[in-house]
Amino acid sequence: MAVVPLQYRFDGPRHAPVVLLLPHLGAKWSMWEPQMPDLTRDLRVLRVNHRGHGGSPAPQGAYSVAELGGDLLALLDTCELERFSVIGAGLGGMLATWLAAREPDRVHRLALLATSAWAPPARRWQRLASQTRAGGTVAVVEEVTRSWFTPAFVDRRPDILARMVEEFESVDRQGYAGCCDALAEGDQRAALSRVRAPTVVVSAAHDPVLPPGHGRRLSNGIPGARFEVVSGAAHLVNVERADRVNELLVAHVAS
Template sequence: MAVVPLQYRFDGPRHAPVVLLLPALGTKWSIWEPQMPELTREARVLRVNHRGHGESPAPEGAYTIAELGGDVLALLDRCEVDRCAVVGVGLGGMTATWLAAREPERVSRLALLSTAAQLPPAARWQRLAALARSSGTVSVVSEYTRSWFTPGFADQRPDIVSRLADELEEVGATGYAGCCDAVATVDQRALLARVRAPTMVVSAVHDPETPPGYGQRIAAGIPGARFETVAGAAHLVNIERADRVNELLVEHLGI
């Protein structure tokens, strides 16, 4: 499959070191807003939207993590970014892992949030893909967003929950389903040992999608990786516990 020209944007000082942020499945670059004030003080932040998300094109058919990673590599080449730190959450974390293993000289530091090297059962992701293709992304919102936040946060900040649900509904069915297929088939366990960048793996204590055991296994497979858990959050830990995640990122990225 051909490379897709991803929608992207830069923020922060023009000549500062680049930090690439990769979002979760069904979300756009807006999920990183809680990190922007901290990261843009000393870094040039590059945000992207995966295939079919935002204004990024969505080819028909199933995608793979390698194809999503290839899109990002092509973007880095186009933007003349030879080396950068990479932060990913969920699907973005899988893509970030592929980048760091495939092109280790291009990734200076790596932070993986709420992600997994493999995420069974594949049948669940195949079912979500089929449902989106037949009935649109509106048909998956209720089920898919259930893991994003703890009930307490959802009650306190219904505005955030509603906004992200609306953004998911705007994601094209083709792009969402193709990315679900990528998650269904991913198995990066053999890639982990090839990651050379200093790595931090962060898991949320109350994440039902990728509970801490998944993060522990990633950290165990990457040489020298650091593992952190964050209390009081579910899958989108960078939003629900932005305070703690920002502390961890600033420390790990050295900015």
């Protein structure tokens, strides 16, 4: 499959070190808004949208992690970025790991949020892909989004959930399904030992999709990686506990 030209944007000081932000499956680059004030003080932030998210095209068919990673490499080459840090969440974290293992000399620092090297069971992702191709993201919105936040956060900030659900429902069905296929087949465990960038892995204490055991196994596979568990948050830990996540990211990536 040919490389897809991803939608992207830069924010922050023009000549500062670059950090690439890779979002969760089903979320757009707007999911990183809680991090932007802190990260853009000293870094030039590059945000992207996955295939079918926002303005990124969505070719039909199943995707692979390598194909999604190829989109990122093409963009980084287009932007002439030879050295950068990467922060990835969920699917974005798996792609960040792929990128750091494949291009160890280019990735300066790595931060992985609510993610895993391997996201079983494959049949769940295959089912979500099939349902989405048939009925669009509205067919799976309830199942997918109920893992994003704790009930206490939803009660306190229903506006944030409503906005993110609306964005999720606008994701192209082919793009979302194809990315589900990539997760079904994706397995980065053998690549972890090739990661050379200093890495922090962050899990959310109440994440029902990828509980902290996934993050611990991921950090154990990456040489020298540090593992952190953030309390009071579900899968979208960077939104629900932006205060703590920002502390961790700034200390790790902007140092």
